Amino acid sequence: MTPAGSLLAAEGLHKAFGRTTALDGVDFSIHPGEVVAVLGPSGSGKSTLLHCLAGIVLPDSGTVRYGDHDVTGMNDAQRSALRRSDFGFVFQFGQLVPELTCLENVALPLRLNGVKRKEAQRHAREWLERLEVEDTAGSRPGEVSGGQGQRVAVARALAARPRVIFADEPTGALDSLNGERVMTLLTDAARDTNAAVVLVTHEARVAAYSDREIVVRDGKVKDMLAGLL
Amino acid sequence: MSIGHTLLGLLESGPRHGYDLKRAFDEHFGHDRPLHYGQVYSTMSRLLKNGLVEVDGVEAGAGPERKRYAITDAGVTDVAQWLARPEKPEPYLQSTLYTKVVLALLTGRDAAELLDTQRTEHLRLMRGLTERKRKGDLADQLICDHALFHLEADLRWLELTAARLDKLAAVIGS
The missing domain is CATH 1.10.287 (Helix Hairpins)
Incomplete structure (x- = not known):
């Protein structure tokens, strides 16, 4: 089980790339509906932590638990299935599929989870409306602005009602106004659906949308709530 | 913030009583720190003395007399000069x-x-x-x-x- 009431928790994570240590004994936990900012200088291990928590990368040692699941004990296929069904992702650059329309992009995670096309597109359209980009439904990602594309990416991350959203510099490519709107919409939607958000950012104004922050430095984590390094 | 210039600026749109001035100030600028009545009246006395405002009328009521203030030409010039003058940027050198x-x-x-x-x-x-x-x-x-x-x-x-x-x-x- 994860620590009391938490949805996702990591214990003693170590990860090295060659001689470079990215994570050096990291503990982490997050509760449903909580937004936790992961701060730290470039190269401190923030993104590696996110990738380990999301089961994209396996740590060299340590465990990641999601509810009753031992993520670190799963094989590739099981972790992929878990990411599809329970996790949502927003990256700095939306990483939308360029050949699909924005509506099809948002419907994609639902389709991969077996939802019928019409139903998936109906849900997708609702999320586009909620993110205030319903006008982009028929456009391809290359035909919309950066701000719109990022909102579409947020809609896609939320469409399958994930229980954890991993956001890695979600506003990094946006101006202040667009960044702010994306953060408001993302955190509002996450709170409404009781999803947890792991928010990697180096921007304090973005971190201010979180409930608490942890700081990663030289592969170690300081939880500012607990004050432990 | 210069309260005198702010009250003068608010008077440019038309004469107001002290109470209206306070209300307008609080609505626009005083979310965290509403103005005290005392500040309004002491500021208006100073502006009167300097010829930047004048008394436009006095209403007698049950309580004290209510003066209505109007901005003078000198007051309008003063506001214009204040707005045109850049604020000194804070150097932040004493941290x-x-x-x-x-x-x-x-x-x-x-x-x-x-x-x-x-x-x-x-x-x-x-x-x-x-x-x-x-x-x-x-x-x-x-x-x-x-x-x-x-x-x-x-x-x-x-x-x-x-x-x-x-x-x-x-x-x-x-």
Whole structure:
């Protein structure tokens, strides 16, 4: 089980790339509906932590638990299935599929989870409306602005009602106004659906949308709530 | 903030009673610090004395007399000059935080810890302002943004200093 009431928790994570240590004994936990900012200088291990928590990368040692699941004990296929069904992702650059329309992009995670096309597109359209980009439904990602594309990416991350959203510099490519709107919409939607958000950012104004922050430095984590390094 | 110039500016759109002036001031600028009646009346006396406003009328009522103030031509010129004059940018060269970091290093204390604690405190305030922005109107958003950008600048300095602590310690120790 994860620590009391938490949805996702990591214990003693170590990860090295060659001689470079990215994570050096990291503990982490997050509760449903909580937004936790992961701060730290470039190269401190923030993104590696996110990738380990999301089961994209396996740590060299340590465990990641999601509810009753031992993520670190799963094989590739099981972790992929878990990411599809329970996790949502927003990256700095939306990483939308360029050949699909924005509506099809948002419907994609639902389709991969077996939802019928019409139903998936109906849900997708609702999320586009909620993110205030319903006008982009028929456009391809290359035909919309950066701000719109990022909102579409947020809609896609939320469409399958994930229980954890991993956001890695979600506003990094946006101006202040667009960044702010994306953060408001993302955190509002996450709170409404009781999803947890792991928010990697180096921007304090973005971190201010979180409930608490942890700081990663030289592969170690300081939880500012607990004050432990 | 220059209360005198602000009240004068508010009078440019037309004569007002002291009470109306206070209400207009609080609505636009006094979200966190509403004006005291005493401040309004003492400021208006000064502006009267300097010929920047005049009494436009007096209403007798059950209570004290209510004066209505109007801006004079000299007052309009004064507001125009004030608006045209750039505010002196704050140089931010006297930083308590910098002093604390240096003293921590000089006395062998944990300067990184000090910076971490400060970051938490800054972020706490920034969360409060962000929440106020979410719920507030455009004026609230602009006021909070001004504060948020300044706090963000502090935090950027803080991160840069955290990254340079070893170098700073070496300079101080030499």
